[in-house]
Amino acid sequence: MKNTILIVDDIHPIFMKKVEALGYHCDYRPLIKPDEALQILGNYEGLVMRSKFKLNRQYIDAGKNLRFVCRAGAGMDNIDEAYTAEKGITLINAPEGNMDAVGEHAVGMLLALMNNFNVADAQIRAGSWQREANRGYELKGKTVGIIGYGFMGHSFARKLSGFEVNVIAYDKYKTGFSDRYAREVSMEEIVKHSDVLSLHIPLTPETAGLVNEEYLFHFKKPIFLINTARGKAVQTQAVLNAIKQGKVLGAGLDVLEIEKFPTLAGQEWFDELRQSGKVILTPHVAGWTFESYRKISEVMADKLKVWSPES
Numbered sequence: 001m002k003n004t005i006l007i008v009d010d011i012h013p014i015f016m017k018k019v020e021a022l023g024y025h026c027d028y029r030p031l032i033k034p035d036e037a038l039q040i041l042g043n044y045e046g047l048v049m050r051s052k053f054k055l056n057r058q059y060i061d062a063g064k065n066l067r068f069v070c071r072a073g074a075g076m077d078n079i080d081e082a083y084t085a086e087k088g089i090t091l092i093n094a095p096e097g098n099m100d101a102v103g104e105h106a107v108g109m110l111l112a113l114m115n116n117f118n119v120a121d122a123q124i125r126a127g128s129w130q131r132e133a134n135r136g137y138e139l140k141g142k143t144v145g146i147i148g149y150g151f152m153g154h155s156f157a158r159k160l161s162g163f164e165v166n167v168i169a170y171d172k173y174k175t176g177f178s179d180r181y182a183r184e185v186s187m188e189e190i191v192k193h194s195d196v197l198s199l200h201i202p203l204t205p206e207t208a209g210l211v212n213e214e215y216l217f218h219f220k221k222p223i224f225l226i227n228t229a230r231g232k233a234v235q236t237q238a239v240l241n242a243i244k245q246g247k248v249l250g251a252g253l254d255v256l257e258i259e260k261f262p263t264l265a266g267q268e269w270f271d272e273l274r275q276s277g278k279v280i281l282t283p284h285v286a287g288w289t290f291e292s293y294r295k296i297s298e299v300m301a302d303k304l305k306v307w308s309p310e311s
Contacts, residue, residue, distance in 0.1 A: 002045065003023055003024045003025060003045060004024070004025045004026075004027060004043065004044045004045055004046070005019065005024050005025070005026050005027065005044060005045070005046035005047070005048060005070075006027050006029065006037070006040070006041065006043075006044040006046070006047050006048070007026055007027065007028045007029060007030065007047075007048040007049075008029060008030065008032050008037050008047070008048070008049050008052050008053075009030055009048070009049055009050035009051070009052050009072060010030040010050075011030075011048060011050075011072050011293075011296070011297050011300075012293050012294045012296070012297035012298075013297075014294055014297045014298055014301070015048070015297035015298070015300055015301050016028060018297075018298070018301035018302070018304075018305070019301050019304055022301075022304065022305055024046070024304075027044070032052075034052060034053040037052070037053070037059075038058065038059060038062050039062075041059060041062045041063040041066070042062055042063060042064045042065060043065070044063065044065065044066065045065055045066060045067045045068070046066070046067065046068050046069070046070065046304075047063060047066060047068075047069045047070070048069075048070040048072060048300070049069065049070070049071060049072065050071070050072045050073055051073075051078055053078070054078045054079070054080075055069065055078060055079040055080060055084070056080050056083075057080060057083050060080060060083050060084060060087055060089070063089075066087070066089050067088075067089065067090065068089060068090040068091070068092060068304070068307065069084065069089060069090070069091055069092070070092045070093070070094075070300045070303075070304070071091065071092070071093040071094070072094060072296050072297065072300060073093065073094060073095075073097075073098060073287060073296060074093055074094065074095035074098060074099075074151065074152065074202075074287065075093075075202060075203065075230065076091065076093055076202065077202060077203040077204075077230065079091065090307065092300060092303045092304065092307065093300075094295075094296045094297075094299035094300045094303070095150065095151035095152065096151060096295075096299050097292055097295035097296030097297070097298065097299040097300075098287030098288070098289075098292035098295065098296055099151040099152050099154070099155040099287075100155055100291075100292070101286065101287045101288065101289040101291065101292040102152045102155060102156070102200075102228050102286045102287045103152065103155030103156040103158065103159040104159060105228055105254060105282070105285070105286035105287075106156045106159075106198055106226050106228050106252070106286065107156065107159045107160065109226050109228075109252030109254070109280055109282070110139070110196060110198075110224060110226055110252060111139070112252070112280055113224050113226075113249075113250035113251070113252050113278075113280055114136050114137040114138075114139065114224060114250070115134075115136035115137070116133075116134040116136055118277070118280050119134065119277045120134040137249075139160075139163045139164075139165055140163060140164045140165065141164065141165070141166075142165050142166070142195040142196060143165070143166045143167075143168060143193045143194055143195050143196070144157075144160060144165050144166070144167045144168070144194065144195070144196040144198065145168050145169070145170070145185075145190040145193065145194030145196065145197045145198070145223075146167065146168070146169040146170070146182060146198050146200060147169075147170055147171075147187075147190065147197070147198070147199050147200065147201055147210075148169075148170075148171055148199065148200035148201035148202075148229065149169040149170075149171040149174065149177050149182065149184075149200070150171070150200065152200040152228070152229070152287075153169060153171070153182075153198075153200035154179075154181065154182070156198055156200060157169065157181035157182040158181050160181070161180070161181055166183075166193075167181060167182040167183070168182060168183050168184075168185040168189060168190060168193060168194070169182040169183070169184060169185065170184070170185055170186065170187050170189075170190050171184075172206070191218050191219050191220065192220050193220070193221075194219065194221070194223055195221055195223060195224070196223060196224045196225075196226070197219075197223050197224070197225050197226070198225075198226040198227075198228070199211070199226065199227045199228070199229040199230075199233055199234070200228070200229050201229050201230070201233060202229070202230065203229075203230035203232055203233060207230070207233045208232050208233065209232070209233070209234075209235055210233050210234070211225070211227075211233060211234040211235060211238065211239070212235045212238045213235070213238040213241060213242070215238075216238060216239070216242045216247050216248065217247070219247060222246055222247055222248065222249045223247070223248060223249065224248070224249050224250050224251070224252075225239060225248050225250070225251040225252070226251075226252045227251070227252070227253050227254065227255055228252075228254045228255065228286035228287075229255065230255055231253075231255035231256040231257045231258070231259060231284075232257050234253070234255075234257070235257070236253075236256060236257055236267075236269050236273060237268070237269045239251050239253075239279075240269060240272050240273060240276065240279075243276060243278050243279070248278075249278065250278045250279070250280070251278065251279045251280070252279075252280045252282075253279060253280070253281055253282075254281075254282045254283075254284055254285065254286040255284050255286075256281075259283070259284055
């Protein structure tokens, strides 16, 4: 089916409007089950997905006519990128669409942690007024370390620019990226100088379990930790242990090693995590705002507009 796109997840209608104007036909099936998608994938030249299933070899082989796959978001860890490249399938994602959402969410988590918003709110609702116990920290003058300086890391740094902080950044895969918002440094400098550590990295074999007990042990100062990237980059028990040791002053976790119930509730560390007043949790929504919902679809459609199947 020439110029046909199968859409297996919920996306903003602006995507369909834009790509149909380009001559594509969209089959919008956000409720389709993975096994159903597998049976019909071979009928389409394009696929739009979020996280309904892992685009592994089985799906890629089933999509024998696929020319492109659009990932409605930034992360590509649920796609076998090497095999899609081998098959000549173009991958399109849209980090530009949710980078502002992620940057703002990370700042919000950081401010909430440094000022005990979640604990103070709960105490007052329970009839307890504790001013001294909720004395906070100011961001001004602190050093914020960023791991990963792509769209998300840069957005976070830009959002911090009015707080009079020192922003340093490390990225293993790029150099020469210092700008008005952050200064490029080594990992050693991140560990030595950071008061805040924020992760903005994809999930790869190298980043899986990056933040573990040994890694946190080497930080010279107690830190606030923010993770709006991928849950498997951080070992949750290591963070909880570091909180007990005073190495981590607080953690804002939008993502976890295991997400969604009931599996999450069965993790050994979950009870400790949910009871900790030094952890703020959100359900993997840092990049999922009302605005980013539309912007992600606009970015994908605009990239399809300039993409040439012959390139």
